[in-house]
Amino acid sequence: MSEVLHAKVTESEKHGISRRSVVAGVAWSLPVIATAIAAPAAAASGYSATAALVGQASNITLVSSSGTGSGTNQTGKGPTGFQINNTGIAMTGVITGTVNIKPSGTVIAGAGIQSIGSATLTAAVPAYTNAFEYNATFTYAGGVTSGQTLTFPLSFQYQRVTPAPSKTTYSYTLTITLRLPDGTDRIMAGIVTVAY
Template sequence: MSEVLNAEVTSSEEGGLSRRRIVKGAAWSVPVIAAAIAAPAASASGPIYSATLTLKGANTAGLTFVSSTSTGTGTNLTGIGPTSFDIQNTGSAITGTITGTVNIAPSGGVLAGAGIQSMAPAALGSPAYSTAHEYSATFSNVGPLASGETLNIPLSFQYQRVNPLPKKVTYSYTMTITLTLPDSKSVTLPGIALSVTFP
């Protein structure tokens, strides 16, 4: 009788599920599930970009503002403003291009605007004055910028050459610099004071 029962148990184990087979199967399936859960987290991770902007030489007097029409040193004016700004990379290394915008808005009514002449090593693009004498431009700087590295951007300025040119007046402006990182996050340096004296 016991031989018949043992034969039935053996044949049912061979042909179907047994407790031993379920336990063995469970032991192999658990690591596979764990790996599948961990994989998306690993694949979703990537560079984390962040940066700070720091103004240098704010309110420096005696800055040279050249004519927007580049008509020679005899047409230079003087004014007050910053000398440069720093981009400090506080995140992952940046291998792509950093882009940004510069806006210089008049503080009150003016008859001429103020703008950026150069910000090398960054390349200046699409500079323009509005009918209200507001200046806007884009800039770009090609990487790399290592994590922790600081890039200094010197600023040189221009005034909007208009006819007739204003006389015996000092105009004030507010400059805003916005930096856009490769992941489209932006950092803004607002409220930068500028002024130009028209003799």
């Protein structure tokens, strides 16, 4: 191609369109075509929505993991819920999410989610690992209209173990990941503590 671009202009090319002009024009137009093809896909993806934990350092009550009303409630600190703020087009379809509550340091009991207002936890039994880490998934099918801020209250639980921890406070890292109907994620992180 460089030979064509650098070739001497012949007498016949002086008064018409040369091969060199055609090749140069094609070379310059390729990036423009590629950019034009990629732009609509990028502009169409993603909702204009944010997600955030609310009431992060609030006093919270944690119920026993064996069910509401059984065991002794414990106190702690953590968020009271999370919000989705939709500043774009209406969201239709299912919003799914994952919750991970991982111990910070050494613990002998876990902390988890008892309920998420307006959403459905997919497992009725809490999922604690041997390392006292909690994992759960949830769904919300109600949609979020344009301009709406939707709040999801959180209720927490602690893992009931024998013997129970005494006179100590455990700390955990909370991560909630939302998957919006367009396949994009919103991630929220905070801290939960339980005082025994």
